[in-house]
Amino acid sequence: xxxxxxxxxxxxxxxxxxxxxxxxxxxxxxxxxxxxxxxxxxxxxxxxxxxxxxxxxxxxxxxxxxxxxxxxxxxxxxxxxxxxxxxxxxxxxxxxxxxxxxxxxxxxxxxxxxxxxxxxxxxxxxxxxxxxxxxxxxxxxxxxxxxxxxxxxxxxxxxxxxxxxxxxxxxxxxxxxxxxxxxxxxxxxxxxxxxxxxxxxxxxxxxxx
Numbered sequence: 001x002x003x004x005x006x007x008x009x010x011x012x013x014x015x016x017x018x019x020x021x022x023x024x025x026x027x028x029x030x031x032x033x034x035x036x037x038x039x040x041x042x043x044x045x046x047x048x049x050x051x052x053x054x055x056x057x058x059x060x061x062x063x064x065x066x067x068x069x070x071x072x073x074x075x076x077x078x079x080x081x082x083x084x085x086x087x088x089x090x091x092x093x094x095x096x097x098x099x100x101x102x103x104x105x106x107x108x109x110x111x112x113x114x115x116x117x118x119x120x121x122x123x124x125x126x127x128x129x130x131x132x133x134x135x136x137x138x139x140x141x142x143x144x145x146x147x148x149x150x151x152x153x154x155x156x157x158x159x160x161x162x163x164x165x166x167x168x169x170x171x172x173x174x175x176x177x178x179x180x181x182x183x184x185x186x187x188x189x190x191x192x193x194x195x196x197x198x199x200x201x202x203x204x205x206x207x208x209x
Contacts, residue, residue, distance in 0.1 A: 099181065103159070106175035110164035111203075118154035157182070157207040162200040166190070169203035182207040 100116070107113070163169050169190045176185045190203040 099157075102179060102181055103176070106172070106179055108163065108168040108171050108175075110168045111161055111172055113159055113161035115158075115160045117158045117160075119156035119158065120154055155208060157209075158188075159205040159207065160203070162193075162195055162202050163190075164200060166192075166201050169201060169205070172203070173205060176205070176207060182209045184208040 103113075163172075169187060173185050173187055176182060184207070186206050188204040188206050190201055192199050193202045195202070
Protein backbone atom coordinates (compact mmCIF):
# COMPACT_ATOMS: atom_id res chain seq x y z
CA UNK A 1 0.00 0.00 0.00
CA UNK A 2 1.43 3.36 -0.99
CA UNK A 3 1.40 6.00 1.79
CA UNK A 4 0.68 9.56 0.85
CA UNK A 5 1.69 12.45 3.11
CA UNK A 6 -0.87 15.16 2.78
CA UNK A 7 0.94 17.61 5.11
CA UNK A 8 2.21 20.60 3.20
CA UNK A 9 5.94 20.78 2.61
CA UNK A 10 6.25 24.05 4.58
CA UNK A 11 4.67 22.47 7.62
CA UNK A 12 6.92 19.46 7.31
CA UNK A 13 10.01 21.66 7.14
CA UNK A 14 8.83 23.59 10.18
CA UNK A 15 8.31 20.37 12.14
CA UNK A 16 11.70 19.06 11.01
CA UNK A 17 13.35 22.34 12.07
CA UNK A 18 11.66 22.16 15.49
CA UNK A 19 12.90 18.61 16.01
CA UNK A 20 16.44 19.60 15.08
CA UNK A 21 16.25 22.66 17.35
CA UNK A 22 15.04 20.54 20.26
CA UNK A 23 17.91 18.11 19.79
CA UNK A 24 20.41 20.96 19.46
CA UNK A 25 19.00 22.72 22.54
CA UNK A 26 19.22 19.50 24.55
CA UNK A 27 22.85 19.06 23.50
CA UNK A 28 23.66 22.68 24.39
CA UNK A 29 21.98 22.37 27.78
CA UNK A 30 23.80 19.10 28.48
CA UNK A 31 27.15 20.67 27.57
CA UNK A 32 26.35 23.73 29.71
CA UNK A 33 25.48 21.48 32.64
CA UNK A 34 28.77 19.62 32.24
CA UNK A 35 30.60 22.95 32.29
CA UNK A 36 28.63 24.43 35.21
CA UNK A 37 29.08 21.44 37.55
CA UNK A 38 32.92 21.75 37.81
CA UNK A 39 32.58 25.51 38.28
CA UNK A 40 30.10 25.03 41.12
CA UNK A 41 32.26 22.33 42.70
CA UNK A 42 35.31 24.59 42.44
CA UNK A 43 33.42 27.50 43.99
CA UNK A 44 32.24 25.31 46.87
CA UNK A 45 35.74 23.99 47.46
CA UNK A 46 37.22 27.51 47.35
CA UNK A 47 34.63 28.72 49.85
CA UNK A 48 35.48 25.81 52.14
CA UNK A 49 39.20 26.50 51.73
CA UNK A 50 38.66 30.16 52.60
CA UNK A 51 36.64 29.18 55.66
CA UNK A 52 39.32 26.73 56.81
CA UNK A 53 42.05 29.29 56.21
CA UNK A 54 40.18 31.89 58.28
CA UNK A 55 39.68 29.30 61.03
CA UNK A 56 43.39 28.39 60.89
CA UNK A 57 44.36 32.06 61.26
CA UNK A 58 42.02 32.35 64.24
CA UNK A 59 43.49 29.24 65.87
CA UNK A 60 47.06 30.42 65.23
CA UNK A 61 46.27 33.76 66.86
CA UNK A 62 44.69 31.97 69.84
CA UNK A 63 47.71 29.65 70.08
CA UNK A 64 50.09 32.63 70.08
CA UNK A 65 48.12 34.26 72.93
CA UNK A 66 48.12 31.01 74.91
CA UNK A 67 51.87 30.60 74.41
CA UNK A 68 52.44 34.15 75.61
CA UNK A 69 50.34 33.41 78.71
CA UNK A 70 52.28 30.19 79.34
CA UNK A 71 55.61 32.03 79.04
CA UNK A 72 54.38 34.69 81.48
CA UNK A 73 53.23 32.03 83.95
CA UNK A 74 56.56 30.19 83.59
CA UNK A 75 58.48 33.40 84.26
CA UNK A 76 56.32 34.15 87.30
CA UNK A 77 56.73 30.58 88.56
CA UNK A 78 60.50 30.72 88.09
CA UNK A 79 60.68 34.06 89.90
CA UNK A 80 58.66 32.69 92.83
CA UNK A 81 60.83 29.55 92.91
CA UNK A 82 64.01 31.64 92.99
CA UNK A 83 62.59 33.76 95.80
CA UNK A 84 61.70 30.62 97.76
CA UNK A 85 65.17 29.17 97.23
CA UNK A 86 66.76 32.42 98.33
CA UNK A 87 64.54 32.51 101.43
CA UNK A 88 65.39 28.89 102.23
CA UNK A 89 69.09 29.63 101.75
CA UNK A 90 68.85 32.59 104.10
CA UNK A 91 66.93 30.53 106.66
CA UNK A 92 69.64 27.87 106.57
CA UNK A 93 72.30 30.36 107.68
CA UNK A 94 73.33 31.09 111.23
CA UNK A 95 70.71 31.96 113.81
CA UNK A 96 71.92 35.51 114.38
CA UNK A 97 69.63 36.15 117.32
CA UNK A 98 71.26 33.27 119.19
CA UNK A 99 74.74 34.43 118.22
CA UNK A 100 74.13 37.97 119.44
CA UNK A 101 72.59 36.68 122.67
CA UNK A 102 75.70 34.58 123.31
CA UNK A 103 77.97 37.53 122.55
CA UNK A 104 76.04 39.72 124.98
CA UNK A 105 76.30 37.09 127.72
CA UNK A 106 80.10 36.99 127.38
CA UNK A 107 80.67 40.75 127.17
CA UNK A 108 82.24 42.29 130.31
CA UNK A 109 80.01 44.65 132.28
CA UNK A 110 82.09 47.70 131.44
CA UNK A 111 81.79 47.11 127.68
CA UNK A 112 79.11 48.06 125.19
CA UNK A 113 78.91 47.62 121.43
CA UNK A 114 78.29 50.39 118.95
CA UNK A 115 78.20 48.30 115.75
CA UNK A 116 78.21 44.75 114.42
CA UNK A 117 79.03 44.10 110.76
CA UNK A 118 79.36 40.91 108.76
CA UNK A 119 81.91 40.32 106.02
CA UNK A 120 80.53 40.40 103.37
CA UNK A 121 77.99 42.89 104.65
CA UNK A 122 75.19 41.33 102.55
CA UNK A 123 74.90 37.84 101.03
CA UNK A 124 75.52 37.87 97.29
CA UNK A 125 73.41 35.53 95.18
CA UNK A 126 75.14 33.46 92.56
CA UNK A 127 73.87 30.81 90.18
CA UNK A 128 75.13 27.37 89.35
CA UNK A 129 74.24 25.87 85.96
CA UNK A 130 71.42 23.37 86.13
CA UNK A 131 70.73 20.37 83.99
CA UNK A 132 69.66 21.18 80.41
CA UNK A 133 65.99 20.76 79.66
CA UNK A 134 64.89 18.35 76.97
CA UNK A 135 64.25 19.87 73.55
CA UNK A 136 60.57 20.62 72.94
CA UNK A 137 60.66 19.40 69.33
CA UNK A 138 63.07 17.79 66.93
CA UNK A 139 65.89 20.07 65.87
CA UNK A 140 65.69 22.33 68.94
CA UNK A 141 68.79 22.68 71.07
CA UNK A 142 68.43 21.69 74.75
CA UNK A 143 67.16 24.57 76.84
CA UNK A 144 69.27 25.30 79.93
CA UNK A 145 67.44 24.79 83.18
CA UNK A 146 67.08 27.69 85.60
CA UNK A 147 70.03 28.29 87.89
CA UNK A 148 70.03 27.20 91.48
CA UNK A 149 70.45 29.90 94.09
CA UNK A 150 73.63 29.89 96.16
CA UNK A 151 74.33 32.59 98.71
CA UNK A 152 77.81 33.70 99.68
CA UNK A 153 77.56 33.49 103.46
CA UNK A 154 79.49 35.94 105.65
CA UNK A 155 82.67 34.44 107.12
CA UNK A 156 83.55 37.19 109.58
CA UNK A 157 81.85 39.36 112.17
CA UNK A 158 83.34 42.70 113.20
CA UNK A 159 82.39 43.98 116.66
CA UNK A 160 83.04 47.60 117.53
CA UNK A 161 82.45 49.16 120.94
CA UNK A 162 83.86 50.88 124.03
CA UNK A 163 85.16 49.70 127.40
CA UNK A 164 85.76 51.51 130.63
CA UNK A 165 88.93 49.55 131.43
CA UNK A 166 91.82 48.67 129.10
CA UNK A 167 91.71 44.99 130.12
CA UNK A 168 88.02 44.52 129.37
CA UNK A 169 88.37 44.24 125.55
CA UNK A 170 90.96 41.49 126.03
CA UNK A 171 88.71 39.78 128.56
CA UNK A 172 85.96 39.97 125.93
CA UNK A 173 88.23 38.23 123.41
CA UNK A 174 89.07 35.53 125.92
CA UNK A 175 85.40 34.95 126.78
CA UNK A 176 84.45 34.57 123.12
CA UNK A 177 87.30 32.16 122.46
CA UNK A 178 86.37 30.09 125.49
CA UNK A 179 82.72 29.89 124.39
CA UNK A 180 83.69 28.25 121.08
CA UNK A 181 81.30 30.42 119.10
CA UNK A 182 83.96 31.25 116.56
CA UNK A 183 87.00 29.49 115.17
CA UNK A 184 89.12 32.62 115.59
CA UNK A 185 88.69 35.85 117.60
CA UNK A 186 91.28 38.60 117.17
CA UNK A 187 91.72 42.09 118.55
CA UNK A 188 92.12 44.51 115.67
CA UNK A 189 92.40 47.78 117.63
CA UNK A 190 92.05 49.00 121.21
CA UNK A 191 92.86 52.60 122.08
CA UNK A 192 91.74 55.32 124.43
CA UNK A 193 89.41 57.87 122.82
CA UNK A 194 87.17 60.66 124.10
CA UNK A 195 83.50 59.69 124.11
CA UNK A 196 80.35 60.61 126.06
CA UNK A 197 82.06 63.45 127.97
CA UNK A 198 84.85 61.13 129.03
CA UNK A 199 87.57 58.86 127.74
CA UNK A 200 86.97 55.19 126.98
CA UNK A 201 88.82 52.39 125.24
CA UNK A 202 87.46 51.96 121.77
CA UNK A 203 88.00 48.39 120.54
CA UNK A 204 87.36 46.45 117.36
CA UNK A 205 87.22 42.65 117.30
CA UNK A 206 87.17 40.32 114.29
CA UNK A 207 85.44 36.97 114.76
CA UNK A 208 85.72 34.23 112.14
CA UNK A 209 83.99 30.90 111.76
